[in-house]
Amino acid sequence: MKIKATKLLLNATYLLLLISIIRLITGATDLTSIGTASAALLLSVPIILAGLGGLFSERAGVVNIGLEGMMILGAWAGGFVGSKHGPWFGLMAAVIFGAVGALLHAIATISFGVDHVVSGVAINIIAAGLVRYLSTILYQGGSWPGPSQSPDVDPISSNGLPVLSGGHFFGWKSPDILTPIAEKHWFLISDVVGIIRGVTGDLSYVTLIAVLFIPLSFFILWKTSFGLRLRSAGEAPIAAESLGVNVYAMKYAGVLISGGLAGLGGGFLAIVAANHYQENQVAGRGYIGLAALLFGNYRPGGILAGAALFGFADALQLRDSASIHALILLIAGILGYLVYRDVKRGKMLSASISAVMAAGSVWFYFAVQELPGQLVTMTPYIATLLVMSLASQRLRMPAADGMPYRRGGLR
């Protein structure tokens, strides 16, 4: 565990070094600017929440394709209740609505033993139709400005780290030391400072809570007896049952927590990321959360890494399309590192493939002056796909994930 952490830190340092060299060469200052870092955090929070939702459900042995639908329900509830009773009640309603969607999934899959994917797809369809129906009714009743848009929700206040990132406490406004350093564009120092300032300043309280859910879910799932029982329901339900664990209750708990987290992710989209609910606001983030879960090998830290990768690429794409061009050089650098690693390990075939791809990216960088807009929008998806295919990983899903279970070994 200790060695793994050091290695992770070392790799992160290499990556940071590479990014700052590329920033110097290309002059794409937005790669590590404060704005990019904070936008990346804002964009990854819903994906983190969806991924953690998937984690609780799949660790309990229930595949949850319905995350998307639960996020849609949460986003709608956030807009509906939030615009009436304030943002915090909106978030609470989002959690409850997500959990109601999850309850439907739990009844279908756990009590009736329906195929998990079928039930998830049905929930996605029902949720999308239900919110559209309810929005139309509210619009016709005159309380909503449009059939696909809720009234505005009051913003939730934000705060930052004291002294360093300009936080404020009890009316005292602390200085903001990091911003001027980040704007100096010094090699490496400004990059590190820019990223730190981006993720520690001007944070919405909800963002803070959402990020704290990552260590919290690790603690609950791996350090408490409840977590052990929940995971045993996903690994070997019959064995767990023989030891007196109530597998049905564990599965219900896992799916309900899952729905609550996904609903909170939807509510975050409506209340914090935007200031009202809008149709298609979720736009597949439930599925991306599921992808982050798989990428992270069913672990909270891995979910954070997957969500951060997607959020970073998405933020860069939204803020400054010119820096996407610099990203090609970053890919070339990472491939160059892979070549070095494979040569050292004596894997000549994969080293040469990586070398050709690296040369291709360098050529592409110099041949193309500006990327077409469609390609820029695709960046987060391409980046996720690339990393998922390049990172050689041994995925291990919970052993009884997706299997129907009935008490007493009945079919």
Added chain:
Amino acid sequence: MGFRSGIGFSAIAVALLGRNSAGGMAISALLFGFLEVSSRSLELIDIAPETYVIMQGSILLSSVIAYEVVRRFKLTLQSKELAKAVAA
């Protein structure tokens, strides 16, 4: 009619409703199409036509639950008959 989106996604539901058999899929596709087209007349009596999506989803969910309940019922029936035959 215009270009419709989301057909691929509905197709998953149609395939699942038809229990992955070609004939069943044809029937379930007809049902889904019928629901969608007939929903337009709902507008005449001031009901939001989006209800058809909810209907499709609930049909899918309730029919798979019904399949499962029937399967379980048959299983218990079988084991009861077996027990009777063994006892006799």
